[in-house]
Amino acid sequence: MTTSVDLLEDPTAGEALADSTSDASLTRSVARSAQIHADLDVHPERYRMLTGDRPTGHLHLGHYFGSLANRVVLQDKGIDTFVLIADYQVITDRDEVSSIQERVFSLLTDYLSIGIDPTRTTIFTHSQIPALNQLMLPFLSLVTDSELRRNPTVKAEQEATGGRPMSGLMLTYPVHQAADILFCKANVVPVGKDQLPHLEQTRVVARRFDERYGRAGDKSAPVFPAPDALLSDVPNLLGTDGQKMSKSKGNTIELRMSADDTAKVLRKAVTDSDRRITYDPVGRPEVSNLVQLAALTTGRDPHTIAEEIGDGGSGTLKKLVTESVNEYFAPIRARRAELEADQGHLRDVLADGNARANAVAEATLAEVREAMQMVYG
Ligand code: TRP
Numbered sequence: 001m002t003t004s005v006d007l008l009e010d011p012t013a014g015e016a017l018a019d020s021t022s023d024a025s026l027t028r029s030v031a032r033s034a035q036i037h038a039d040l041d042v043h044p045e046r047y048r049m050l051t052g053d054r055p056t057g058h059l060h061l062g063h064y065f066g067s068l069a070n071r072v073v074l075q076d077k078g079i080d081t082f083v084l085i086a087d088y089q090v091i092t093d094r095d096e097v098s099s100i101q102e103r104v105f106s107l108l109t110d111y112l113s114i115g116i117d118p119t120r121t122t123i124f125t126h127s128q129i130p131a132l133n134q135l136m137l138p139f140l141s142l143v144t145d146s147e148l149r150r151n152p153t154v155k156a157e158q159e160a161t162g163g164r165p166m167s168g169l170m171l172t173y174p175v176h177q178a179a180d181i182l183f184c185k186a187n188v189v190p191v192g193k194d195q196l197p198h199l200e201q202t203r204v205v206a207r208r209f210d211e212r213y214g215r216a217g218d219k220s221a222p223v224f225p226a227p228d229a230l231l232s233d234v235p236n237l238l239g240t241d242g243q244k245m246s247k248s249k250g251n252t253i254e255l256r257m258s259a260d261d262t263a264k265v266l267r268k269a270v271t272d273s274d275r276r277i278t279y280d281p282v283g284r285p286e287v288s289n290l291v292q293l294a295a296l297t298t299g300r301d302p303h304t305i306a307e308e309i310g311d312g313g314s315g316t317l318k319k320l321v322t323e324s325v326n327e328y329f330a331p332i333r334a335r336r337a338e339l340e341a342d343q344g345h346l347r348d349v350l351a352d353g354n355a356r357a358n359a360v361a362e363a364t365l366a367e368v369r370e371a372m373q374m375v376y377g
Contacts, residue, residue: 029196033231036188044078049230050186052084052126055103059110060252061325062237062245065296070190070232072115081121082184082357083111088127089177092170093161105346110255113336118349124357125350126180131361135179136172138368142208143175143201153197178202182224183361190230199229213371223371237293240269242286256336259326266290266322271314279306287314294321297328 040047051071053059059068075081085104091097104125111123126132148154148171158166169176177198181189182205189199206224214223238244239251246252253262270286279302281288288302294317295302309316339346369375 025200026193026196029199029229030231032228036228036230040074040077040079040188047188048080048082048184048186049074049188049190050082050084050181050184050227051190052086052180053107054086054089055100055107056090057103057247058106058254058256060245060247060254061293062239062252064114064255065237066192066234067190067232068111068114068116070234071121074190075115075117075121079188081116082186083116083121083123084180085123085125086180087125088133089173092167092173093157093164104350105343106256108346108350109336109339112339112346112349113255113332118353122184122356122360123349123353125354128354129183129357129361131358131365132179132183133176134365135183135361135368136176138209138213138372139175139178139182139205140172142205142212143172147201147204148172148174151197151201153194156194174198174201175205178205181227182206183364184357185225185364187225187227188230189227190232193231196229199227202227209368209371213368223367237296238285238289240265242270242289253325255329255332258333259330262326262329263322266318266325269318271317275313276311277306277309277313277317279303287317290314290317290321294324297321297324 036047049071051067053063071081071083085107087100087104090100090103108123112118116123151174154170154174158164158170174197178201181199181202189195189202191199203226206222206226209224210222239246239249240253241249241251243249243251253265257265269290271290272284272287274284274287277287277291278284279288279291281292291302291306294300294305298305305320309320
């Protein structure tokens with residue numbers, strides 16, 4: 001065993017994270033991500049993907065077009081897929097967990113209704129995977145207090161709590177997230193840019209684990225592969241008021257909404273006073289967002305859609321968007337209603353996913369114990 005790696009002497013300690021949000025680092029991540037995207041079609045068998053969501057609210061169209069639809073595409077390419085319902089992560093910034101069970105099942109219902117197939121994709125909740133959580137302990141030995149404090153996403157989330165003291169979990173949740181990713185040795189993680197610092201932290205943990213405890217320095221067989229982010233190029237959808245889409249602002253269209261409620265929300269959507277419809281996301285964000293939504297739900301080009309509406313004004317635009325959104329989501333919503341009526345099936349799906357994740361986590365933990373020379377049987 002090598003014990004020579006001292007965190008405080010690691011020249012990259014901290015730097016890696018501070019660097020993960022720099023322009024150069026972002027450019028690297030984007031380039032690497034494009035490379036992987038191209039390779040996924042050729043060699044899907046080389047990849048294991050893990051991603052997840054906090055069960056904090058019902059999924060909306062921003063989630064769907066921003067990440068969920070892409071997961072189904074990746075799953076359907078034959079990539080081994082893990083989807084995590086990050087229930088423990090919910091308590092990083094709130095005390096309240098009373099509705100967690102309902103939220104977990106709602107999220108699961110959303111997943112299944114959009115086409116995540118539980119026979120091919122392992123869907124699990126991390127509170128039910130003891131061996132995954134146990135990885136956090138050795139991983140914590142591999143990170144420093146100062147690099148955790150520098151994590152820009154943690155800082156932003158902490159600020160958003162409005163004066164709540166930083167909890168130990170908030171500070172260390174990126175390490176927990178490293179355990180989420182590394183327990184199954186995922187090598188690709190589809191995430192938004194805000195998650196890049198966590199990905200970088202995960203890469204640092206993977207590398208340091210091998211340096212400190214790894215298989216006697218055998219670099220050809222690291223215990224943990226360093227995962228890459230898979231960034232999507234889907235444009236960010238705004239809420240119906242033109243602001244960032246967020247449940248608390250009441251500006252979202254949720255997957256589970258009825259066609260009538262969708263129509264109501266869209267009728268109230270903010271537009272502007274220019275009658276002629278154009279697609280100009282920078283100059284006319286509200287109108288363009290609606291055009292974009294029509295484009296995403298019809299698979300057509302937003303400029304063409306805007307031209308066709310022309311002087312028809314926002315009334316015509318809203319009518320078109322309402323129709324196309326409702327048409328696109330009708331089968332998903334129908335499936336969702338069926339799934340919701342069969343809670344027993346939902347429980348079975350989650351129990352099965354948890355059992356599969358547990359088997360993987362236990363195998364990884366056994367390797368970790370072996371590498372750390374903590375096997376006594
Ligand atoms: N932090 C992610 C979010 O807030 C959720 C998450 C938890 C996650 N563990 C993960 C995402 C592992 C990717 C990989 O959205």
